[in-house]
Amino acid sequence: MCGIVGYIGQRNATEILIEGLRKLEYRGYDSAGIALLNTNGVHVFKEKGRIAALEELLDETANGTIGIGHTRWATHGEPSRLNAHPHQSASERFTLVHNGVIENYEQLKKAELSDVDFVSETDTEVVVKLIEKKVQGGKSVEEAFRSTLEQLHGSYAIAMLDADNSDVIYVGKNKSPLLVGLGEGFNVVASDAMAMLQVTNQFVELMDQEIVLVTRDFCRIKKLDGTVVERKPFTAELDASDIEKGTYPNYMLKEIDEQPAVVRRIISEYRDEDGVIKVEDSVRQAIKEADRLYIIAAGTSYHAGLVGKQLFEHIAGIPTEVHIASEFSYNMPLVSKKPLFIFISQSGETADSRAVLVHVKKLGFKTLTVTNVPGSTLSREADHTLLLYAGPEIAVASTKAYTAQIAVLAITAADAAVERGLEVKMDLTQELSIVANAMQTLVDEKEKIEALATNYLQTTRNAFYIGRAVDYYVCLEAALKLKEISYVQAEGFAGGELKHGTIALIEKDTPVIAIATQSHVNGAIRSNVKEVVARGAKALIVSMEGLESEDDQLVLPEVNDLLTPLVSVIPLQLLAYYTALHRGCDVDKPRNLAKSVTVE
Ligand code: M6R
Numbered sequence: 001m002c003g004i005v006g007y008i009g010q011r012n013a014t015e016i017l018i019e020g021l022r023k024l025e026y027r028g029y030d031s032a033g034i035a036l037l038n039t040n041g042v043h044v045f046k047e048k049g050r051i052a053a054l055e056e057l058l059d060e061t062a063n064g065t066i067g068i069g070h071t072r073w074a075t076h077g078e079p080s081r082l083n084a085h086p087h088q089s090a091s092e093r094f095t096l097v098h099n100g101v102i103e104n105y106e107q108l109k110k111a112e113l114s115d116v117d118f119v120s121e122t123d124t125e126v127v128v129k130l131i132e133k134k135v136q137g138g139k140s141v142e143e144a145f146r147s148t149l150e151q152l153h154g155s156y157a158i159a160m161l162d163a164d165n166s167d168v169i170y171v172g173k174n175k176s177p178l179l180v181g182l183g184e185g186f187n188v189v190a191s192d193a194m195a196m197l198q199v200t201n202q203f204v205e206l207m208d209q210e211i212v213l214v215t216r217d218f219c220r221i222k223k224l225d226g227t228v229v230e231r232k233p234f235t236a237e238l239d240a241s242d243i244e245k246g247t248y249p250n251y252m253l254k255e256i257d258e259q260p261a262v263v264r265r266i267i268s269e270y271r272d273e274d275g276v277i278k279v280e281d282s283v284r285q286a287i288k289e290a291d292r293l294y295i296i297a298a299g300t301s302y303h304a305g306l307v308g309k310q311l312f313e314h315i316a317g318i319p320t321e322v323h324i325a326s327e328f329s330y331n332m333p334l335v336s337k338k339p340l341f342i343f344i345s346q347s348g349e350t351a352d353s354r355a356v357l358v359h360v361k362k363l364g365f366k367t368l369t370v371t372n373v374p375g376s377t378l379s380r381e382a383d384h385t386l387l388l389y390a391g392p393e394i395a396v397a398s399t400k401a402y403t404a405q406i407a408v409l410a411i412t413a414a415d416a417a418v419e420r421g422l423e424v425k426m427d428l429t430q431e432l433s434i435v436a437n438a439m440q441t442l443v444d445e446k447e448k449i450e451a452l453a454t455n456y457l458q459t460t461r462n463a464f465y466i467g468r469a470v471d472y473y474v475c476l477e478a479a480l481k482l483k484e485i486s487y488v489q490a491e492g493f494a495g496g497e498l499k500h501g502t503i504a505l506i507e508k509d510t511p512v513i514a515i516a517t518q519s520h521v522n523g524a525i526r527s528n529v530k531e532v533v534a535r536g537a538k539a540l541i542v543s544m545e546g547l548e549s550e551d552d553q554l555v556l557p558e559v560n561d562l563l564t565p566l567v568s569v570i571p572l573q574l575l576a577y578y579t580a581l582h583r584g585c586d587v588d589k590p591r592n593l594a595k596s597v598t599v600e
Contacts, residue, residue, distance in 0.1 A: 001073040001594045002085075002099035003027040004178065005195050006159040006169045008216050009186020013067035014058065016188070020195035021051050021071045023243065026394050026588075026595035027099075027191060028073025031084035035095040035161055036064030042095050042163045046084040050589075066166050068159045068189070070097035073594040076105075077121025086161075087125045089132035090116060093163045096131075098124040099191060100155030100176040101599050108151060127158065145170045146211055150224050155351065155598065159189050171212040176598055177349055177377060179203045180212055180219045182233055187214050193236040194243050194392060202233045205375065234375070242391050250588045252395035252485070256573050259400050260439040262390045263566070266407045267432050269389045277429050278415045283384045286366050287416045290340035293320040296328055296356045297344040298597065300398040303477040304405035305344050307565045310470050311409050314562055315424060316416035325352035326600065329359055343369045344409075346393055346401035347596040348376020355600055357381055370408055372401050386412065395588045396595050397485050399573050402477060403439075403566050407432060410563060431560045435567060438557035442570040449571050452553060453578035456511045456540050457482070462489040463511040464537075465572070466498060466528055468521035474565045475515060478572035485590045486580035495521070495528035508536035513572070516543040517556065517564035542571060 003024025007013040017034045025032075032054040033046025043061045047053040051071065070085035077083035085097040102108075105123035108130060116129050127148060134144035141162050149156070155175035162168070171178065171189055181188040181196040181203050190196045193203050204219060206212060210229060213220045221229040248254035270277045278284070287293070293312055295305035302324055309320040321333070325343075329352075341360050343353050348371035357367055357378060369382035372390050379385040388404035414428045442449075457463060463482060465475035475492030482490040493502055495514070506512065512532045516525045526549070529539050541551060544567075545558040559567050580587050 001028050001075070001596060001598045003071045003191045003195065004068070004097050004099050004157055004159050004189065005191075006068040006171070006189030006214065007186065008066045008169050008214055009183065010065055010216070011186070012063045013065060014062045016199060017067050017069035018051065018055060019198055020188075020190060021069050023195040024071050024191055025051055026396060028071050028594040029589050030072055030074050030079030031081065032069070032071045033084045033086050033097075034062075034067055034069040035086040036062055036067040037161050037163060037166050038064035042088075042092060042161060044086055044088065044095060046081060046086065048079055048081050048084065066161065066169065068095070068097050068161055068169060070099075075101055075599055076123045083120045083122050085124060087120060087122060087128050089128045091132060094128050094132050094160055095163070096124065096128040096158060096160040098127060099157040099598065100174070102126060102152050102156065103154035104152065127152065127156075128160070131160070141165070141170065142213065145172065146222070146224050146226065149174070149209075149211065157191060167215050169214040171206070171214055173206045173210060174208045175351070175354070175377075178206050180206065180214055182219070186216055187219055189214060193238060197236065197238055197243070201236045201238075203236055204231055204233045238392065243394065250395065252397055252399065252577055252587045255393055255395055255400045256570065256577065257443050258391065259403050259570065260436040260443065262400050262404050263407050263432055263436040263439065265389045266404060266411070267429055269387070270408070270411050271429065275429070277411050279386060279412050283368060283386060283412070284415055284419050286340055286368060286384055287318070287412070288419050289338060290318070290366070291338045292336040293318055293342055294335065294339050295320060295322040295342045295344060296325050296353055297322070298325045298350050298352050300402050300477060300480060301344040301346060301405060303473055303480065304402050304409070306473040306476070307406050307470060308342075308344070308409035308413075310473070311413040311562060312416070315410070315413040316420060317422060318416060325350065325356050328356045335365070339365050341365055341367045343367065343378050343382060344405055345369065345376075345378050346372045346388070346398055346405075348373040348378040349596045349598050350378070351598050351600045354378060354381070370405060372404065394595070396590055396593050397481055397576070397587075402569065406566055426560055431563055435559050435563050438559050438567045439570055441557050442567065445571070446574060448554070449574040450578045452540060453575045454582060456513070456538060457486070457488060457575065457579040458582055460488060460511050462505070463513065464502070464506070465490065465492040465513045465515070466495045466525065467492075467515035468495045468525050469518045470562070470565055471515040471517055471521075471525070471568065474568050474572065477569060478513065478576070481573055481576035482579060484593060485576055485587055486583055486585055487591070488579065495525045498528060499531065503532065503535065506532050506535045506537045510537045511540065512537040513540045513542065513575070515568050516541060516547055516552075517568050518561065519547055522547045542568060
């Protein structure tokens, strides 16, 4: 949440900062700002709304070879110009951008800054004002920066300009991601390498509680106690074209379309030289040693985790629990003797999941992260990582990461089954290839699905998704997708559960979308459909070849029973997409949301 950029070099920083912020807009987009330092001092431009609104403010004073920028997802104070970053100290000597949450900002305000006026409602302003106070008290800027960060509780990635020194950007990090990018005669700062790929692919990773003095020619990393840290840069493997929309109108549609290719890529990434798909030995060993798996995740990744439970239990016979990350920390269940904690996270940065990771590591438990982002916080901090190979997912609504997560969990479960000497009753390579083909058939049926969206969801206030067994888990994901991008009130229900209360909400023309891909519950889910139709619902049935009936609106190509979520979710993603599009919503950047949720 929130994106930070910085540039120090020879060129005018404005364009580089704005371009970087555009790439980071997925992290938050309720306001944006930049600050540039030139011979006339610091110039701050900030505005409520998208980067485009900020760009309209820029004039000839927007120049300087050193600058910082920020795109915000509000935590403290409403989205507004006043609360937008950068924030400045009283004398305007210091200008700062921040991503994260300072938990003790009110205490610091009372204890150290009771004589200082504040202009915003943010936690960030405390930081910049405290730094100035320390400098006025006689500390050097670096000492003031370090000692202020030492006092902060919570998460931060910070970049700061000093109007009296145009040769350095002060940078610090704790629990929020931040990288320094290296160039010839310039250096940059970014929350995500994507933002600065335009100028460099060489990055230095920062660890928690480190600061960096970034100048044009070098970056000096130090711990908060002042000890110098040496760290080699790495090359960001991202291809700049991976993060472009190409000919697509938005990222979500592009990412939905990429799913067959992602599944094929996963097959090839996890295939050994003998053509067997498997996970690396250390992960296999960790699963072998576990007596129970605990999947921890949030949102869409949690929904993938539910399918994962089904896969681990049915394919590998390993008892598996799935927990919402934000609940687990505060309501921890009794844990088995030898658990393995599996964190599923597209971004690898989700603060709720990280809180659990930190907690269970302290308890001495083993951890595995399944993520799309190599080098992300959850990947670095867990004992093991499995990558999704889905390519950057930029639309806020997760699509290809969900199917990639399920595919990787299926491979992991099948591998665990072999290790346990169980017979795996399918050739997973072949079954996943069938899945990829089925996905392709569905992404090629867009017109039909668009028509269904128009017919069923265009004008509705609410919608229900019903399914049984693994279809129920897909219903949860389908409902989340519709809610988050089209703002239609939608809920996913277990088919049998409706009659225990929720059926009271069904009235004439209420859309009820039923998923019927499981033979053992096909009769039961169809009875549930009849129950809602009898009460006026407009039913849309998505079934699978071999289980279809003449009333079904959409029949999916047949795939293995355990892998149906990979296929059934595709038309449901498209239904949400077209509903949002036709309602005039911003599909890629839905209101109130951000892609990477780095606050608890
Ligand atoms: O990066 P993560 O997978 O940890 O993110 C978890 C959720 O915030 C995320 O899946 C969210 O629910 C999606 N925007 C839903 O489309």
